[in-house]
Amino acid sequence: MIIKAKKHQSNQLNFTLFTILITLILVSFFILKESNFSKQIPDIVEIPKEVQESIKNVKPQKSLRVPILMYHYVEYVKDEGDTIRKSLNIVPFIFDQQVKTLKDAGFSFITTADLADALDNKASIDPKSVILTFDDGYRDFYTDVFPILKKYQVKAVVYIVPNFLDRSNNLTSWQLKEIAQSGLVEIGAHTMDHTYLSGLPLERVEYEIKQSKEYFESNFGIKVVSFAYPYGAFDNQIIDVVKKAGFKSAVTAISGIFALDVNRFFLYRVRPGVKAGESLLELFR
Numbered sequence: 001m002i003i004k005a006k007k008h009q010s011n012q013l014n015f016t017l018f019t020i021l022i023t024l025i026l027v028s029f030f031i032l033k034e035s036n037f038s039k040q041i042p043d044i045v046e047i048p049k050e051v052q053e054s055i056k057n058v059k060p061q062k063s064l065r066v067p068i069l070m071y072h073y074v075e076y077v078k079d080e081g082d083t084i085r086k087s088l089n090i091v092p093f094i095f096d097q098q099v100k101t102l103k104d105a106g107f108s109f110i111t112t113a114d115l116a117d118a119l120d121n122k123a124s125i126d127p128k129s130v131i132l133t134f135d136d137g138y139r140d141f142y143t144d145v146f147p148i149l150k151k152y153q154v155k156a157v158v159y160i161v162p163n164f165l166d167r168s169n170n171l172t173s174w175q176l177k178e179i180a181q182s183g184l185v186e187i188g189a190h191t192m193d194h195t196y197l198s199g200l201p202l203e204r205v206e207y208e209i210k211q212s213k214e215y216f217e218s219n220f221g222i223k224v225v226s227f228a229y230p231y232g233a234f235d236n237q238i239i240d241v242v243k244k245a246g247f248k249s250a251v252t253a254i255s256g257i258f259a260l261d262v263n264r265f266f267l268y269r270v271r272p273g274v275k276a277g278e279s280l281l282e283l284f285r
């Protein structure tokens with residue numbers, strides 16, 4: 001009897017341990033799922049210390065007030081469960097209103113290539129200029145953004161990741177060709193694989209940066225002079241590679257509205273969110 005009771009007890013203990021183990025596995029699976037797949041790697045929103053240090057004694061020669069607006073998705077999100085897309089999304093109606101606000105307020109829509117030329121004193125830009133930038137090259141750039149750009153005849157810049165092209169969520173090569181030929185959109189590079197560049201070996205950094213420029217130049221016959229850091233991650237070595245690759249500017253996720261000659265390789269941007277009308281213009285003051 002005693003032996004039987006003990007056996008029963010140990011069976012119960014085994015069952016309890018098994019249940020706890022399964023629960024732990026399930027909980028950790030959901031935590032991992034949340035952190036790896038549902039949440040983004042946070043953007044770098046401050047100038048790294050070493051970069052601050054390197055420009056400490058450099059006096060800016062040129063400073064232009066040019067807000068660079070930063071967008072990801074512009075569409076009506078169909079999948080209610082797609083939290084990343086929803087958090088980064090602006091519906092087309094709002095984007096339309098934002099462009100209208102800027103147009104009505106007398107802004108000129110330029111590209112980052114135009115801005116770089118102005119910083120080099122090679123061209124002059126309207127003192128009331130703005131730049132619309134779109135990261136990653138999602139399919140909605142073609143279906144939702146491009147028609148609005150054409151409607152208002154305004155310029156924009158897309159920073160594309162070559163290895164994302166032709167995926168279901170992204171632009172096709174044909175759509176990109178059409179966009180590049182429109183004369184309204186500048187194509188910028190955003191690495192080959194949307195890679196977080198900080199901390200990587202130099203060869204990988206060089207490959208991701210140089211190759212993404214060459215990819216568009218040889219396959220699309222266009223000149224690529226503008227770069228965007230994935231996740232806004234950069235340091236002095238990365239800036240150096242971007243410069244040597246022949247880019248004329250690079251954008252970050254750091255907030256600001258001034259473009260200076262000293263920060264042309266870590267240009268600041270503005271997140272317009274869903275602001276339109278007066279509240280959007282307020283961001284530039």
Ligand SMILES: [Zn+2]
Pocket residue numbers: 135136190194229230231
């Ligand atoms: Zn990106």
